[in-house]
Amino acid sequence: MPEATAHSIAPLGITRDRLATFVIWSAALLVTGLFLWLISDILLGGITRLSWAFLTEPPFDAGRSGGIGPIIVSTGLILLVAIAASVPPALGTAILLAEFSRRESLFGRSVRLSLDVLAGVPSIVFGLFGNAFFCIYLGLGFSILSGGLTLACMVLPILIRTAEEGLRSAPDDYRLAAAALGLSRSAALMHLLLPTAMPALIAGLMLGIGRAMAETAALIFTSGYVDRMPDSLWDSGRALSVHIYDLTMNVAGGDANARAAALVLVVLLLLVNGAAMTLADRWRNARIVTA
DSSP: OHHHHHHHHHHHHHHHHHHHHHHHHHHHHHHHHHHHHHHHHHHHHHGGGOOHHHHHSOEEGGGTEEOOHHHHHHHHHHHHHHHHHHHHHHHHHHHHHHHSSOTTSHHHHHHHHHHHHHHTSOHHHHHHHHIIIIIIISOOOSSHHHHHHHHHHHHHHHHHHHHHHHHHTSOHHHHHHHHHTTOOHHHHIIIIIHHHHHHHHHHHHHHHHHHHHHOOHHHHTTTOSOOSOOSSTTSOOOOHHHHHHHHHHTOTTOHHHHHHHHHHHHHHHHHHHHHHHHHHHHHHHHHHHHO
């Protein structure tokens, strides 16, 4: 009887394994297919418009002609402000939560709950907050600085949570070995924990950059619509996402340039992510060689 039971269970287990494999492969193929369909649609609609003049010239006729030179510069400046303003406090908060507070403590649970709530807040709410606080209360007006600081508030929850989980994933043996060797906590962080958590840090950074570069609603209320070349961070600047939205929704005959700008946005996102991963690998390898 036990033999019969074992023989009946074996085919059932094989069937479940095959079903799970089929579901996983189907989901992967579906996601890949959607991505390829999206990229092909953007390529077919926008690649004919791409040229050096399109990448360097300012837009004319409400964006129907001309290029996106000032818009690329504004997007880059907004992104730099967002990263510079969000990475230091995000890393510091993650270190505090992972290394200097217990997971079950009231303080840690309160901060994590706040971060989870912030991560789910719609971008339009961040835009209204940025307009009220940065543009009006601080007197920054519609500017690249206001847009970048608003995006920094948006990406903070993502950066903090991924950095914290990356630090917590480091084995406790590293901390015990550092303490046994007489290393300070700061030395253990710099030489052991941060290099170990680097993949999670880079993943969080890429997610934050992706959300910041693709954001539209928050920037409409903070950085503005102006499509001229900015002279400083206090000037208004139109981001690529806002430009794409404006050409698609408000400008008749702007679909072709909108698709070309969308293609540029995707390429820039891939380049930024690739550069971040390359720098992280080099930094980690240099740490390993030094150690």
